[in-house]
Structures are given as C-alpha cells and as structure tokens.
Amino acid sequence: MTTVTLYLDRLDAVIFDVDSIVKGTAEAHVYGDTVRVLRELRLRYVPTAAVSSSRHRVQVLHSAGVAGLLDVRVDGADLDRLGLPGKPFPAAYQEAARRLGARPAGCAVVEDAVAGVRAGHTGGFGVVIGVDRGGDLAGALYDAGATVVVSSMSDVLLVERTPLRLVQARRGQADAVWNDRPVIWSQ
Template sequence: MDFAPFGAVLFDLDGVVTPTADIHQLAWREVFEEVLPQIASEDQQRYRDNDYTLYVDGKPRYDGVASVLEAHDVVLPRGDPGDEPGMDTVCAIGNMKNEAFLRVLERDRIRPYPGAIRMIDHLDELGIPSAIVSSSRNARKVLDVAGITNRFVAIVDGNVIRDEGLAGKPDPAPFLEAARRLGVEPEKAVVMEDALSGVRAGANGPFALVVGVDREDQADALKAAGADVVVPDVGHLLGQEK
C-alpha cells in the first residue's frame, strides 16, 4: 500500500504496536476469576473465554469492568478512581486489574511487533508523523518498557482522555484529538486498530482509512465494525513479511 498520500497514521497500542493485549487478557482473567465467584450468582461465576474480546478490548478500564459485570448480571456502584483495589465498586475492581497488569508487565517485559516497527520506519522515511491512541492509562509505561516512546510524535492515552474530558472509544474523539495534536486533518489520517470498539471509533470519524488488525480470528467482525482493510499485522501493508 502506498502511504505517501496520507498525512498521518494513528496507531492503537495493544495488539497493533505491542502484544500487550496478551498481558491485558492475563490480568483481566486473573482478576475476574477471583472476583466473579464472590459477587456473581452461581450461573454467572465463570469468566468466559470471549469476555475480553466482547466487553473489554479497546475500552477504558472502568468501562471494561462495567461491561463484564453487566454481562454477568452483577450491579455495583461506579465508585471513584481513587478507590482502593477490591470488589466493592467498579473502580475498585479496575484498580485490581491495573495492579495485576503492572505485575505481569514488569515480570514478562514486552517487545513491539516487528511488522509495526517496519511500518513506523517506513512512515519516518516518508516524513509522515504517527501517534499512539490508546484507552490505557499505562500506555506510556508500555512504550517505555518496549523502548519506543520516542518513535511517536503524539500520545493520546487514557490519562489524556480523562484530563481532556474526551469520550472513549467507540467515540472517535481520541483519534480526532491525536490528529489535532499532529496538525493533520482527520480526513488525511489513517487509523490502525485491532479492537472492535477501536475500529468503530475510526469508522465513526471522517478518517481517510480504517485498518483492522486481526489477531483474534475476527476478520468478519472487524469488517462489520467498519474496517476498510483487514490484515493480520500492519507490516503486511508494506508487502510480504520477512
């Protein structure tokens, strides 16, 4: 694919640039396998294999907690982001998950996908700026651990979304903010996403192209969510992976 006509590329982080989706999935499973048996009815206590993809992936942390709880017929107060990790509120469970994620990240470390680095290198050669657009408040930590923070001109993460009062994905607001920070019209920007909510965010905006990255065998769902192109890795857009 020829990227020269585009003005910017807006990358999701987890599952597109770094395999952090695997770490997130492990952390979510660890938390809900502890929490659900204690707060859900007997027939809703098992954390299901597709809960992450259906209810969590791409969403801000507390929204993901709320979605999983709703799917398991559990009602808890929202609480406050300052709540201590625990099981009394949505935010408390979200803070449990954050602790679990950071433990796994520090233990296992992380490396970016080779195809993503090929893409970033190619964009640099063309003089096309790129940004990270992630719902995670740990995005900068992940980028630092992966050693690629300085490869992106702008980073719109969960902290920016909170501080700027932006709606989260599937609203296009985070991607629009990234384009604004790059000084590029969104109509000239490419969105690259692996989460259904993120693809919907791209499709809900005026972006030039929405690329769905299929790492969960959900190509049809990504297309239905609004992806213009679906690939197994962003490096495939540059030709055969080496």
C-alpha cells in the first residue's frame, strides 16, 4: 500500500462509498480514520457526499452520528426513483457529483469494493481511491481502475494547495529571477 496526497485546490468534492465510512448495519461502527478525513474536509469547506447502491443504506450514517459531515447522500432508493442503475455503473457517483454541483473529473471517489472502484473509474472521476482494509484486494482494486490503493484513510494526506515550482519563462513574463534566469511560479 501507499500514502496519497490530495491537493484540495484541485478538488471540487470528495464522494465516499457508505461502506468506506461505516461497517455493519444494526450497530454501525464508524471507521475513525475515514471520519477524521471527513472532519478535515468539512473544516476546509470541501463538499462531501456518501453513495450506496443499497436502499436506505445511508440511514446508517444517521445512526452512526456522521450524517452531518456530508453535504449529499445518494442511495438505492434514490437510484430507483430516478431510474438509474447501481454499481458497477457510475450513475450513483455521477448523481452525487451533480447534486454537489461538481464535475466528476474534479472529484475524488473513496471506495472499498471492486464494483465501486470500477464505477468511479468508468464515470470519469479525477481520482479513485481504493481502500483495502483487509490487505487482500489491492490487485483487484487496481485492475478495476483505482488511481491508488491505501490500507486505511490514515494513508491519505490532505494538503491545502498544490506546491508551486519555478519554471523557465521568457523575459518580460517572469514573476522572479532565479540564478539570472526569468522564472514563473507554476503548479
């Protein structure tokens, strides 16, 4: 597994699969690492959503006390009402992006299942993070189109801005001079 850096200035939103936030249904157990990321995103005003193909699955988020960390929730009942297919089709993620007012290419998807990773990939989402908590799905998640696979959301670092770098520029268009060369700051 690896560590991934998400540059928030390049993201319109982050869309989570419900099962990457909570485990179980009767007594919902939250993944603390994912809740930490949700809280950080909320503090930094990054829109968030939760998606599930199961009917009423997002109600578990209320039981777990994390629904308030999400701007949008889309579940199987919504998909049925709208006549949209579930995973591995990208419709649920696309609907969440639409409700957030975000472009799929500007969104990150967080998923722990092969079908969901495939949905994020085929839906044209900018970053698809596969979460392999058990350590046995990384290959399948990459094969399904994951941009990166992590073992925990603790492996995801949120950074406010993409680092700037100096790039050679033509005279008269420079932001600065470095080693007697005109340069501009670029991302």
